[in-house]
Amino acid sequence: MKYIDEYRDEHLVQALAAQIARKITRSWSLMEICGGQTHTIMRYGLDELLPEGIRLVHGPGCPVCVTPLETVDQAIAIASLPGVTFVSYGDMLRVPGTSLDLLRVKADGGDVRMVYSPMEALKLARARPDRKVVFFGIGFETTAPANAMAVWQARRENLDHFSMLASHVLVPPAIRLLLGGPHNQVQGFIAPGHVCTIMGYRQYEAISRDFHVPIVVGGFEPVDLLEAVFMLVAQLEEGRAEVENQYVRSVSYEGNLPAQRLVESVFEVSDRKWRGMGVIPQSGLRLREEFAAYDAERVFPASHLTVAEPPECISADVLQGLKRPTECPVFGGRCTPENPMGALMVSAEGACAAYYRYRRHSAQSAKQKGAA
Amino acid sequence: MTACPLPLPAGDRVLLGHGSGGKLSADLLRDVFLAAFRNPVLARLDDQAIVSINGLRLAFTTDSFVVKPLFFPGGDIGSLAVHGTVNDLAMGGAQPLYLSAAFIIEEGLPISVLRRVVASLQEAAAGAGVTVVTGDTKVVEKGSGDGLFINTTGLGVVADTVRLSADQARPGDRVLLSGPIGDHGIAILAQREGLEFEGSIASDSAPLHTLVAAMLAASRDIRCLRDPTRGGLSSTLNEFAAQAQVGIEIDERAIPVREAVRGACELLGLDPLYVANEGKLVAVVAPGAAERVLAAMRGHPLGREAALIGTVTAVHPRLVTMRTVVGPTRIVDMLSGDQLPRIC
Amino acid sequence: MCLAVPGRILEAEEYDGSRIAKVQFGGITRPVLLNFVPEAQVGDYVVVHVGFAISRLDAAEAERTFQLLEEMGLLEGELAGSEGPP
CATH class of the missing domain: 3.90.650.10 (PurM-like C-terminal domain)
Structure with a gap:
């Protein structure tokens, strides 16, 4: 497949890894914020190719993982109501709430559907005027335009039985929080290429300046990620702290203006709680007042309970890059993908699940296959 | 969410994932079925059982088919019900010979659909050189099934020299x-x-x-x-x-x-x-x-x-x-x- | 965070105020909305997320990146024996 295969070229990947090794004179901690990038790193074993001095820290960029427990519980409560058809992206179905997940609601007879696109939720709403169709609109900046389009279109067609439970988060406020934290160890960031495809990277320039930290907008394939690491290492070694764009083929400085305009007209910026990180000011999107009739939070009012996370789960530290999943006392024991205690274990993109799936025996496998 | 918390765990329910062939399936097999049926033939956990009767080595297997939709590019539930069971026999090195076919039909299924499936099943059986020699039909109330489920059981013989496990x-x-x-x-x-x-x-x-x-x-x-x-x-x-x-x-x-x-x-x-x-x-x-x-x-x-x-x-x-x-x-x-x- | 995949626009048509394209990903196609990439034309590659094209891939930029990478690798002798990118 064009624009995929050439970015998985073994020789190029090895050459880049060698370049990084040659460039590096001391150790550096880098964070990839985006869970998709974490997945690529684990899926292809890229971390094993990097010199020992590079420590990759996996950031909070998985919308499934950072959706607060309260919101998951709210989704489960709505999905359990009679007369509701609850529609979700596949990722969210297995995320545990306090006591259930959406797949179990379905097992108990709830009408829970999975779609690839929010427009398919809308299609369901057109076909079933007798049901209340609720779409679970999660995501970062990348998904916001698509979810916004579904709501905008629903209002245009007066599909009043359609609503969206929105759980949208924004990346730059989370990066600021991480960099400003007293325990921050991250010295360079790979900014999420698809978020920046929508938003551009103007916002990241201020972050880079304020915290004197290099940021490289990176793509999602092995060559992309290693090139982004190389660019970060080059900046760090040369004492620079700038915003650079590795993912030029998709990301422009201004981003996607038509998408930004639609998001702006449907959503407004609000404070938002992130699972494992707490409330981050101005870090989320909520539906504007004009779209209140399509806002599931208002259509299905809920008393906002605060729900406690399982005390053993160290998701919060992992999300902030302070600990690795393997440092958790319940990792791989009481907490596994079959029986997840925290969201990082349940989503394929979550750092814990990625470690469990691809790295559980990494010492062992690295030993015997490293030279082959 | 209402003021009272939701009723507690559904961890004791069968989920769709239990049928996915992955870890949950393996858990269900171990915890429920093997625990009850434990015997040396079953313990091999191969796709078929091989038992000897009067010196003849018989391969024996069963499989149920619940595919949705019933017809899909490259096949349908009828042909699949033959191929799946024939293959389970073949993986033991057996020559497949006979099949049973049981149909669990949801009330309301058009007879024409059933006819198409049965014809396809027969055609697949003939193509694979096996004969459907026994069967069963059950009809369940509307809503209790998903159109049509088929179970097939297969019987074959294994040469003495073949030991696959x-x-x-x-x-x-x-x-x-x-x-x-x-x-x-x-x-x-x-x-x-x-x-x-x-x-x-x-x-x-x-x-x-x-x-x-x-x-x-x-x-x-x-x-x-x-x-x-x-x-x-x-x-x-x-x-x-x-x-x-x-x-x-x-x-x-x-x-x-x-x-x-x-x-x-x-x-x-x-x-x-x-x-x-x-x-x-x-x-x-x-x-x-x-x-x-x-x-x-x-x-x-x-x-x-x-x-x-x-x-x-x-x-x-x-x-x-x-x-x-x-x-x-x-x-x-x-x-x-x-x-x-x-x-x- | 956001799984998005490049595919090639095979055809596009207007429907109810939106442009809908048939986009090819390897051996399959699926409908993709072009609302956010009005400039995209048949034959272009677009990056697709949840059924929407979110960017038109810049072929020239992609090419240039590869030239840079290749030069870098070749200068270091790392790419000897490789056929390079297609």
């Missing part, structure tokens, strides 16, 4: 795969409401017993065979590794995947290693026999794209690892439940 894999053995993976699973997924993609993807549903016969004719040093259906290639390899207490190392570059399957997997964030097949087999063969068996496979219409994909190792028992396309090695785990399309 997953626990026979040894370090140094080679792992062969009969062709591209994922066709069946993606062909079914393409029909699913809410996903809407198109492509020339047909299920690979096919009877594999003649391919097996050709392989056995080429060499007796075949340790075990299995068709990677639900749970895909990864589940089959993990089952081999667990049953023989060996490790398996595969090479991602060697695993054939069609462009349509690749495209669908990229788009939906799925891994073809976990996608179902209905006309493929994985063989573990002694190192010296690998080339001959591979040549025999490639000489058969259902094995033209067969490939050597890996080796059995003593290094990491019960673990399957894969050299990725860019060089490093990672674990290939068994999936815990169904693979879900993802957006992130």
